Amino acid sequence: MTTHTPQREYFFDSIRAWLMLLGVPFHLSLIYSSHGWAVNSATPSLWLTVFNDFIHAFRMQVFFVISGYFSLMLYLRYAPSHWLKMRLERVGIPMLAAIPLITLPQFFLLRAFSPKAGDWDHFTLYQKYNALGWDLISHLWFLLVLVLFTLLGYLLFRRLKQWGQNTDHSESSWTKLTLIFLTWAGMWALFRRAILLTHPALLGDGLFHFTVMQTLLYLPFFLIGALAFIRPDLKTLFLTPRPATFIGALLAFIAYLLNQRYSLGSGWLYELDAIISTLMGLWMVNVVFAFGHRFLNAHSPRITWLVNASLFIYLVHHPLTLLYGFFITPHIASNTLGFLLGLVMVFGCAFALYQLHLRVALLRFLFSGKPQRAKG
Incomplete structure (x- = not known):
């Protein structure tokens, strides 16, 4: 175990919390966007479509950079076996708890109220398995990817530390990083296109999508953060x-918007999306980190509360957003008003549920992965 503990970098905590909380406006704007979702407003909104695209184009890339940074920090602080156990508990327990408590009820909600859920009674056995793979993992996918990154980190972090320390530090530049990430994204795009040409059904498999395609896409962001x-x-x-x-x-981002509108049908929509969002995500690391370091690098009890609450709020906001979309959206003619009211209602309900769950030790453990100390 290392003896040196670096000074707390509050801006990283703030950025991580805000990126998690952006999941709420992201999914609410999805209702009012031109993108097909489980529930959509009668007419799409242009500005909410652009707003939704902006969040989607960079948020998770920056999030995984921060995750890699904190993961290696903790790896160097503890024995590797203890680090592995601790990280798997912190990430895996909330993910496993959220499946029966959140995404399974959400699955039945979708079956009951969303025409896009499909005809379950006429699904084949594989179609049922695959539907469960998509819907039960759902917005928990990033936790699954973090579990896989934790396992990879256990295998790679010691060598990564040695390689990072033995490399000439003067070589770092945005040009070099851009070329590295562009190459990785290009390889990912070719890999996806090869699967599309040889085994196209595999790309529709939910478990393969999350464990292989998403993991490979975001892996360089996790490693560069470390x-x-x-x-x-x-x-x-x-x-x-x-x-x-x-x-x-x-x-x-302009290229991302153009690709969303014109690379349809048999085009290279997803491959170009990966290349463009990889580059935008890399460059947005600089935008977000520089802004956060300048304006968010201070201790604040409110930010500490948001940091602690952000994972729980992210986990519960998805079904709350669906409920809002199914039962309230149809009664509000204005998309902008509906979006703003949705923010108030979903955040309000999520904050209230967070405070309620703090009163139950078992729920605190399930949604944090941390052992709860008995109060003396």
Whole structure:
């Protein structure tokens, strides 16, 4: 175990919490966007479609960079076996608890009220398995990917530390990082296209999508986040505002919007999406980290509360959003008003549920993965 504990970096906590909480406006705006979802408003909203695309284009990439940073930080603080046990509990227990408590009831909600859920009674055995794979993992997919990243970290972090410390630190640059991430995204795109040409049904398999495709897509963000903890030059690169990355992120987002509108049918929509969102996600690391370091790097009890509450709020907001979409959205003519009212109602209900769950020790454990100390 290491004896040195670095000073708390509050801006990382703040960014992580806000990225988690962005899941609420993301899914609420999805109702009012032109993207087909489990529930949609009668007419789509252009600004909410663009807003939804913006969140989707960078949020999880930046989140996994922070996850990699904290994962290696904790790995160096504890014995590897203890780190593995602790991380699997913190990530795996909330994921497993959320399946019967959140996504399973949500599955029955979708079957009852969403025409896009399909005709379950006429599904084949595989179709039922696959539907459960998509719907039970649902918005928990990032926890599943974090479990896989934890297992990979257990195998790779020691070598990653040695490689990072033995590499010439003067080599870090945005040009080099961009080329590396562009190459990775291009390889991912070719891999997906090869599967599409040889085994297209595999891309519709929910478990394969989450465990293989999503894991491979976000792996470089997790690893670069881990490297940033042991490479001061890399961390400085992320925290120093660079106009080129800001402009690059803007241009990438414009390309993302164009791809969503024109690469349809038999086009390369998903492959181009991966390449564009990978580059935008990388450049948005600089935008988000520089902004967070400048404006959010201070201790605040309210931010601490949000950090502690963010995972629970993310887990429960999805069914709350669906309930809002099914029962309230049809009665509000204005998309903008419906979106704003949805934010108030979903956040309000999620905050209330969070406070209620704190009163039950078993629920606190299930949704945090942390052993609960007895009160003396």
